[in-house]
Amino acid sequence: MIRPNRLPLLALFFLSLIWGYNWVVMKVALASCPPLLFASMRVMGGAVVLLLILKAMGRPIPLPPLGYILPLGLFQSTGFVGLTLWALEFGGAGKTAVLVYMMPIWLLLLAWPFLGQKIRGLEWISLLLSFCGLLLILEPWHVQQSVEGTLLAILSGISWAASAIWQKRKAPGDLDLLNATVWQMILGGAVLTLLAFAVDPVSIHPTPGFFMALSYNAILGNALAWLLWSYALHHLPPGVAGMGTLLAPLIGVLASWGQLGERPGLLEGAGMGLILLAMMLVSVLHLRPQERLPPLPAQE
DSSP, X not given: XXXXXXXXXXXXXXXXXXXXXXXXXXXXXXXXXXXXXHHHHHHHHHHHHHHHHHHHHTOOOOOOOHHHHHHHHIIIIIIIIHHHHHHHHHSOHHHHHHHHTTHHHHHHHHHHHHHOOOOOTTHHHHHHHHHHHHHHHHOTTOTTSOOHHHHHHHHHHXXXXXXXXXXXXXXXXXXXXXXXXXXXXXXXXHHHHHHHHHHSOOOOOOOHHHHHHHHIIIIXXXXXXXXXXXXHHHHSOHHHHHHTTTHHHHHHHHHHHHHHOOOOOHHHHHHHHHHHHHHHHHHHHHHSGGGSOOOOOOOO
């Protein structure tokens, strides 16, 4: 029998499996649909799945405080999901996965000013490793290199980290996780839909592979995944929750290499390795009881 205190870690493990392989799924789907349009379909499809679950359970779906749930939807659905799909249009699945999953590094930086959790000791080494890795991936000495996908992936990770900070700081004490997940997806997805119609050409090639990818994203990659993430985030320190998904980018890199033939170059591979090493270092530090983050300040 699984101990209750291990359930949040188990949730993170399954979340990593779902999101890890989804990088390949999303990259394949973009051959049939523009990125922001697919992002909006992913988010709204996930919201529909969760609404059906709530209806089957006979639970009400009251709107949480708009001042909390709208920014959460903008950070978590509009920003994170939208920027991720947009980044995939320009970059490989494995590289994009590693850059987006730099989220724990940004979470570490944002937790200092917003949660009062100072960067300590070897955490500085992890930051140095991660930014050295970024430098190798960006290769600024090659001015002709396109960096759109890299920058969009970085912004996606920052938006994800901002959503975690927002949840930790502003979530009401009596918040219903399932209800809040539905509403942030509805509001964030609505904004994504407007952006998709404004930016992307509305063109879809309805292949069986596209519908399989959309189903995977709506049911597993969005509805179930955000429930697992929210559950873990509310039961673990932010650093542990962020680092617990470290398996996902590794799965993304290996799956994109094996299925899509996206083999990273020497410098790019070294940069990705340094970023993963940095995340592992912070993970080890935060999983040790004496190194865990201090208690969160009272919510406002």
